[in-house]
Amino acid sequence: MERIEAIKRIAEQLNDELVICNIGFPSRELYHVKDSPTHFYMLGSMGMASSIGLGLTLAQERKVVVLDGDGSVLMNMGSLVTIYNQSPENLILVVLDNECYGSTGSQCSYAKTVDLLELAKSVGFKETFLLKSDVDYKNFKNVLETKGPVFVHVKVDPGNADVPIIDLEPEKIKSRFMGEVKRID
């Protein structure tokens, strides 16, 4: 299963959750599969998705789902430590792990040799899930109901879908997202 299929299966089960989505193809694929004002597409700042998600959870009560990538988590690994220590109940960190830097041509990342789920556990994350089988995806609703911080490891095959770039101005992405955050708080 490639990343876009995993994104599709996860996005189908989201309602009011706020989503912070990783740079590059992950955001393009999410935008293509389903667009919503609840989505913040992070167009730059590789590594920052989990941090933005953490700040958002600490500032308000709605559930926040971060769609991150293995390469990005490796770039900002301290974020796992900060998230664990701040312990936000409303944060679900989903790492789409294709063991590579997919958006730049699928060059290998060290996620090939380092198990990010074990890493999260060793940092201290108590709620961890692995999504692999169809049943795992069907049970994603349970993941959404789990008291956070939750770490979800999603193993996917390398590959980017043939989807266009996002035709929204950054300011637009931000303002409609902030409007949505205010709508129900």
Add this chain to the structure above:
Amino acid sequence: MESSQAVYEALKSAGIDFVVSLPCVNLGKIMEMVDCDSDIIHVPVTREEEGFGICAGAFMGGKNPAILMQNSGLGNSVNVLASLFKLYNFPILMIMSHRGTVGEFMSAQVPMGKATPRVLDALEIAYFHPKIPEEALKIIPEAWILAKTASAPLGILLDINFW
């Protein structure tokens, strides 16, 4: 007026309610004051770059964010400032202890100390450098209004002699 007290009071009167921090010898007292203040969410971070990401999220959640950092941390945060803050127009107040300025005793601080204003200029981030606590008390709340109005990061450089 005591320097740390001035910065803390200025943050309060600016309405800052969310602070991320990474220590510098000069910031210890302010960090403590912020930590003891139940009206401010204080998040110690592992790297300043991460702190900026957290502040962008907190701002979207309705908070007024500031970062307490050494100027070295600016070097750790160039990309997030450009490709998140400048790209999406996020405001933040950057309280920076500016090491490597006149009176510095550690040579290791000098290169980044010298580069700091020029890195800010390159990023087109405006900054103030209040020289004494009374000036900081006045400038910091005004700087936050400016940051919020312009939807942009704004720097406060506090050099060695300030403390």
